[in-house]
Amino acid sequence: MLETMGPENVSGVCLQQNASLPIDTACLSVVNKLEHSITFLSVFDDCFTCDGQPVVDIPAHANTTIQVSTKYPLRLFYNDSGAEKPFIWCGESYSLQEHGRYGWNVTGNNSCSSVDTFYEPWSPYLPLLAALMVYVLVLVVLYSSKFIINVVKMYLRSPTEGQGVLDGIQELESTSQILTVSKTGTRMQALDAFRGIAVLLMIFVNNGAGEYVFLKHSAWNGLTVADLVLPWFAWAMGFAIVNSIRVQLRVSVTRKRLVVKQLSRAAKLILLGLLINSQQPRHTNFYITELRFPGVLQLLAVSYFIAASIETCFASVQRTFQAGRFIFLQDIIERWAQWIIVFAIVMIHICITFLLKVPGCPRGYIGPGGYHSHGQYANCTAGAAGYIDRLVFGDHMYMKKLNAVYGPTLPHDPEGLMNTLSAVIIVFLGVQGARIFVTYYQAESRIMRWVAWSALTGLIAGILCGFSKEKGMIPVNKNMMSLSFVLCTSSLAFLLFAVLYYLIDHKKLWSGKPFIYAGANSILLYVGHYLTMGLFPFMWNYPVTPTHASVLAMNLWTTMLWAVIAKILYKKEVLVTV
Numbered sequence: 001m002l003e004t005m006g007p008e009n010v011s012g013v014c015l016q017q018n019a020s021l022p023i024d025t026a027c028l029s030v031v032n033k034l035e036h037s038i039t040f041l042s043v044f045d046d047c048f049t050c051d052g053q054p055v056v057d058i059p060a061h062a063n064t065t066i067q068v069s070t071k072y073p074l075r076l077f078y079n080d081s082g083a084e085k086p087f088i089w090c091g092e093s094y095s096l097q098e099h100g101r102y103g104w105n106v107t108g109n110n111s112c113s114s115v116d117t118f119y120e121p122w123s124p125y126l127p128l129l130a131a132l133m134v135y136v137l138v139l140v141v142l143y144s145s146k147f148i149i150n151v152v153k154m155y156l157r158s159p160t161e162g163q164g165v166l167d168g169i170q171e172l173e174s175t176s177q178i179l180t181v182s183k184t185g186t187r188m189q190a191l192d193a194f195r196g197i198a199v200l201l202m203i204f205v206n207n208g209a210g211e212y213v214f215l216k217h218s219a220w221n222g223l224t225v226a227d228l229v230l231p232w233f234a235w236a237m238g239f240a241i242v243n244s245i246r247v248q249l250r251v252s253v254t255r256k257r258l259v260v261k262q263l264s265r266a267a268k269l270i271l272l273g274l275l276i277n278s279q280q281p282r283h284t285n286f287y288i289t290e291l292r293f294p295g296v297l298q299l300l301a302v303s304y305f306i307a308a309s310i311e312t313c314f315a316s317v318q319r320t321f322q323a324g325r326f327i328f329l330q331d332i333i334e335r336w337a338q339w340i341i342v343f344a345i346v347m348i349h350i351c352i353t354f355l356l357k358v359p360g361c362p363r364g365y366i367g368p369g370g371y372h373s374h375g376q377y378a379n380c381t382a383g384a385a386g387y388i389d390r391l392v393f394g395d396h397m398y399m400k401k402l403n404a405v406y407g408p409t410l411p412h413d414p415e416g417l418m419n420t421l422s423a424v425i426i427v428f429l430g431v432q433g434a435r436i437f438v439t440y441y442q443a444e445s446r447i448m449r450w451v452a453w454s455a456l457t458g459l460i461a462g463i464l465c466g467f468s469k470e471k472g473m474i475p476v477n478k479n480m481m482s483l484s485f486v487l488c489t490s491s492l493a494f495l496l497f498a499v500l501y502y503l504i505d506h507k508k509l510w511s512g513k514p515f516i517y518a519g520a521n522s523i524l525l526y527v528g529h530y531l532t533m534g535l536f537p538f539m540w541n542y543p544v545t546p547t548h549a550s551v552l553a554m555n556l557w558t559t560m561l562w563a564v565i566a567k568i569l570y571k572k573e574v575l576v577t578v
Contacts, residue, residue: 014065020545021067023211024124026100028115029065032058034080034108041077042068043371044405045093046219048470050371052077053407058106070096071213072405076115078106098124098548127210127549131556187520189512190501195236196515196566197496199522202229203529204559207539210552217414218478219405220368222469223488227478231426231489232496233522234300238430239497241308242438245315258312266305268578272523273297276530292413293396294389297526299415303423310338311431331432331439331449342428346483349421356384366480370406381410385418385480392417414479422481429457429490433497443506450498458491517566524569524576525562537561 013019014027021027030040037059041052052075058064068074073093094115096102101119205226209215217226248258273295314337332339354364361380367373369381382389389397389412397413413419436449464484466472474484504512518525532538538558542550569575 014067021099022545023548023551024069024071024098024213025067026070026096026098026102027065028068028096029063029101029103029118030056030058031063031103031105032060033106034060036060038106039079040064040066041079043075043077044069044071045073045075046222047371047405048221049373050406051374053371054079068096070098070100076104080106080108097121124548125212127547127552128212130549131552187516188505189516190497190504191236191239192516192519193500193504193512194239194493194497194515194519195233195522196512196517196519198229198232198236199525200515200518200559200563201225202233202526203562204555205229206529207533207555207558208551210548210555211546212548212552219403220372220479221475221477223476223478223485227485228489228492230296230299230478231423231481231486232493234303234423234426235430235433235490235493235497236519237300237304238307238427238432239434239437241304241311241427241431242315242434245308245312246438249315255312259309262305262308262312265578266301269297269301269304269523272527272578273301276527279531279533290395290399292398293393294398294413294415294417294420296415299420299423302420303427306424307427307431310341310428314338331435334439335435338428338431342425345421345424349418350483352388352418353384356387358384358387361387366475366477366482368403368406368409368479370403370409372406378408379410382412382480385416386410386412388418389413389416412479414481419481422483422486425483425486426490426493429453429486430493433494443501447498447502447506450494450501454491454494454498456491457487457494461485461487461491514563514567517570518563520570521566521574521576523578525566528565529558529562 013021032038037057039057040055042055043050043052056064056066073095075093092114094102096115097120099121100117103116103118105113105116107113205215205217209226215225218224245258249255274291274293276297277292277295314335316334353366357363358365358380361377361383365377365380365383366385367377367380367383369378371378380386390410393413393416397411397416399411401409401411403409432453433450436446436453440446440449461476461484464472464474464482464487465476469475472484474482476482476485476488478485500512503510529538538561539554
């Protein structure tokens with residue numbers, strides 16, 4: 001697709017000497033060898049059921065150089081009014097390389113040549129490989145140095161013959177564990193590591209993720225790494241609910257008081273979310289009439305409160321299930337009332353999505369609008385969910401109107417009301433993960449059940465989306481937090497947590513560092529990184545055209561800086577909770 005708007009900028013910097021191309025762009029020279037003018041069109045291959053969009057008119061026997069995007073594979077068209085089929089598509093998609101120079105000839109006869117490569121630079125993914133190699137090297141050096149230092153220390157402290165050096169190290173470590181008593185020492189490290197992975201990944205993604213498309217949110221349907229962080233955060237929040245409620249009920253805190261405390265926490269999260277939203281137009285004048293009401297923390301707050309209230313109302317202080325035929329399902333059967341409520345929430349969400357009549361749109365439409373479905377439903381963005389958000393929030397919502405793939409769309413909020421309803425299901429599945437932990441005492445039994453839940457939710461998600469990106473009944477979609485998305489991301493959450501629990505809390509093969517530091521202060525890091533976004537030393541501007549390498553270096557620096565801050569707070573036992 002054309003990156004710059006307006007015919008006067010159609011060539012971009014492609015014809016400027018000594019000019020650097022922006023990130024994810026290339027130059028395409030289109031040669032019209034016909035006797036009459038044509039219109040050149042293009043569309044991203046990821047644009048499902050989309051027609052080619054006009055880019056530029058090219059006179060007869062002329063050559064026009066166009067700056068095109070390389071974010072996604074391109075489909076190329078031309079409009080030949082004298083042909084039997086006016087719109088000619090070349091029959092394949094072209095994956096152009098960033099900063100490459102290409103040529104494309106239009107020869108008529110309802111056909112066109114393949115794309116010729118004049119210049120193809122180094123792969124834009126080399127900076128990612130280099131960063132990975134640097135991280136691996138640093139880890140090897142750190143752990144090797146630590147091991148050598150420990151060996152030397154134990155050798156100096158163990159003059160007695162017959163005492164092995166390695167035995168001394170193990171004794172020192174075990175003694176250190178016994179003597180360590182602190183607030184941080186009583187935390188569940190696997191859960192902190194899980195939260196830490198989510199929040200550090202979220203910081204990396206929100207700061208740009210090196211401007212790599214596959215590390216950013218999906219344009220509509222599909223799943224990327226960035227799409228995982230919010231549902232994982234919600235899942236971890238649900239996991240923490242169970243033990244918190246059990247402990248407080250055991251010390252005779254009333255259920256009414258628990259609900260009030262949960263409401264208070266939700267209100268604090270909403271206020272923090274509104275604070276973040278007010279910081280978003282940092283370089284523009286801020287008007288209260290444009291303040292976005294929904295947001296990530298608002299979604300987490302409401303979904304947390306609903307799930308926590310359900311658990312509070314029906315949770316028992318002690319296990320009440322008696323041994324019998326279905327003892328292996330006791331974590332589910334004990335909470336049958338909660339499951340009925342959540343199933344009702346699922347059905348309400350499905351009914352609204354597929355049965356609510358949206359003016360000018362077909363029932364059950366869940367597409368992006370814009371170019372989708374050949375532009376028939378341009379004003380139906382997000383279907384019922386988008387319609388409800390526009391009706392309720394008006395201008396107080398996410399107002400981005402240009403989708404990277406599907407073009408001009410109506411405003412819709414990825415953390416709107418319907419998505420918040422979906423998030424309740426994710427939080428509840430996190431609650432289920434915690435129920436497994438408190439119900440079964442053997443580590444192998446817990447891990448087996450988490451893996452089983454991962455397989456079950458993943459299978460249901462696959463059936464709903466038809467194991468495809470676009471053609472299923474309910475595609476995986478982060479923008480609308482579809483049911484298949486909820487189950488798919490929860491499946492991966494169950495699996496990741498099972499792995500972390502096995503490595504960290506069960507086998508003690510890994511301490512969970514450095515992620516446990518970030519997980520212990522996840523809300524602080526999340527709010528802090530938003531409030532400091534765009535400020536030095538967390539971010540800076542470049543005097544030259546940025547590249548993937550320069551942006552990736554800055555984003556990794558920002559993420560590591562917050563990881564260091566989290567470690568300092570953890571070591572000083574400063575744990576900020578809401």
